[in-house]
Amino acid sequence: MAEDVDVANTGLHPIALSNANPLSLGPDNPHVMQFLELWEWQSHADMQLRETGPVPSFPEIRRLARECPRRVDYNQLKGDAYDFQGIGWNDLGVSRNMARRRRMATFHNYVNRSQSDSRHNASSDRLLRPVENYFRYKSMDIRRDVRLLHFQLRNILGVASRTRTFYPSFTSIKEHDPTTGIDKTAMRFDNHSGAHVSTLTASDEILIAGGFYGTYHYRHLDSTRGSDIYEGQLTNHNSGITNHVQIHPSRNSHTPLAAFASNDFGFRVVDLAQNRIVSEIMYDFAMNCSALSPDMRLRVIVGDHQNVLITDAETGEILQDLEGHRDFGFACDWAPDGWTVATGNQDRSIRIWDARKWRNSKGESTSVAVVRTEMAGARSLRFSPLGSGKRVLVAAEEADFINMIDAQTFKTRQTVDIFGELGGVAFANDGNDLIALSCDLSRGGVMRLERCDAGAEDTFSYAPTYREPGSWWQTPGYDWMQSPEQVVAAPQSQESLTQKRRKAAMVENWTF
Structure with a gap:
């Protein structure tokens, strides 16, 4: 909706009021072929809409719709002649830059609070310089069966390893190997409600999906434990959509737990060993x-409110109620250093918080940085794993843009852009691979990027450096710790010191 609505006076649950298109919960913006067709149509429509300058060729648009590559590798890229998604912009008669400018001018960023994303209301948000080069394109497997059921929920990508990624299809969850492009069925649903996947995730051992009707399904990925599918019911509320799920171990044991954030205002934790709430x-x-x-x-939670909640992970007690965002939140992550927190919002801002100082001396909520996105709200956030190199925050917007942000200064970024709605991002291969899911109906699929700055962590990166006034929260250290010894000693670290030295030795003459 475009404006705030008093839910109490309508008698409706918020889900009934939060859809840009009342006839569908799907994305409100056109997929890439519709975008091109609309562009071409306006070239000969009403004079007020008529386009000036080059427009896409309609026969070529039709050909692109019919002929779709299964895979686009790095060595196939030819600039405007053939891009990440196998689109030949030269054949269309327009440049990719022209299409990008038009897409940004016509894209509708959905908000629940009117004008929350306007530049006027976001004057303090920081636009980052695109000068970094953390990842390079490796491949994209085009798949037209990615099923995005809710335009606001974009955590539908699960990554267990560099060869095992998962996404929802029409009657199943597909398993995809980005290294070979091979697909198979990971979980098949026999009933209508199970196939309506609203969120999913995967760990090394478990694949789990939440549904539109308060249900969840999961299975063990270890072949020795079989492929039985377990299911459960979180809520019977008529708006019990499962909005997000995170797998994590218990603090007191190795028991795997699943934390579910639901649309019925509930937050539930399920013991996956016993399949009980x-x-x-x-x-x-x-x-x-x-x-x-x-x-x-601790746990950070965002939802259908402009505030960010910091809660006790065991009791759920709200410890901090942080102000700053201007709309509803759909993305968050907690960094491996233990105190850096990121929250993404429909207001097109990403706020960075420091757990050592949630508030200033006046008691006001204090974020240490506010980053403005390129085109739409950030709906998936991921900090790079400990031990994977330069600390990075990856922010996938509602569509098109994937931003890799310097998570030490939050002043610079690398951006990769495609055309289409995004279903999430996740790290694989100890942080050396970045997997992104595009949900576009004609050119969607699984994109793989690989880390390309290995070895840049020279020993001098850990020396104390000058900090700007007011940047008390910035800590020295290339990775999430202040020395290489601390990095590899941490239980969550992905590599040994010897492994990091070997990697560094392969790139120029860096030492570590």
Whole structure:
């Protein structure tokens, strides 16, 4: 909706009021072929809409719709002649830059609070310089069966390893190997409700999906434990959509837990060893995303409210209610250093918080940085794993843009752009691979990027450096710790010191 609505006076649950298109919960913006067709149509429509300058060729648009590559590798790229998604912009008669400018001018960023994303209301948001080069394109497997059921929920990508990624299809969850392009069925649904996947995730051992009707399904990925599918019911509320799920271990044991954020205002934790709900907490608004702190004591939660909640992970007690965002939140993550937190919002801002100082001396909520996105709200956030190199925050917007942000200064970024709605991002291969899911109906699929700055972590990166006034929260250290020894000693670290030295030795003459 474009404006705030008093839910109490309507008698409706917020889900009934939060759809840009009342006839569908799908994306409100056109997929890439529709975008091109609309562009071409306006060239000969009403004079007020008539286009000036080059427009896409309609026969070529039709050909692109019919002929779709299964895979686009790095060595096939030819600039405007053949891009990441196998689109030949030269044949269309327009440049990719022209298409990008038009897409940004016509894209509708969905908001629940009117004008929350306007530049006037975001004068303090920081536009980052695109000068970094953390990842390079490796491949994209085009798949037309990616199923995005809700335009606001974009956490539908699960990554267990560099060869095992998962996404929802029409009657199943597909398993895809980005290294070979091979697909197979990971989980098949026999009933209508199970196939309506609203969120999913995967760990090394478990694949789990939440549904539109308060249900969840999961299976073990270890072949020795079989492929039985377990299911459960979180809620019977008529708006019990499962908005987000995170897998994490118990603080007191190795038991795997699944933390579910639901649209019925509930937050529930399920013991996956026993398949039972062990915790249920109700809040004052719908929960859209959560992330656990590395020590598993705190949790950050965002939802259908402009405030960010910091809660006790065990009891659910609200410890901090942080102000700053201007709309509803759909993305969050907690960094491996234990104190850096990121939250993404429909207001097109990403706020960075420091757990050592949630508020200033006046008691006001204090974010240490506010980053403005390129085109739409950030709906998936991921900090790079500990031990994977330069600390990075990856932010996938609602569509098109994937931003890799310097997570030490939050002043610079690398951006990769494609055309289409995005279903999430996740790291694989100890942080050396970045997987992104595009949900575009004609040119969607699984894109793989690989880290290309290995070896840049020279020993001098860990020396104390000058910090600008007011940047008390910035810590020295290339990775998430202040020395290489601390990095590899941490239980969550992905590599040994010897492995990092070997990697560094392969890139120029850096030492570590």
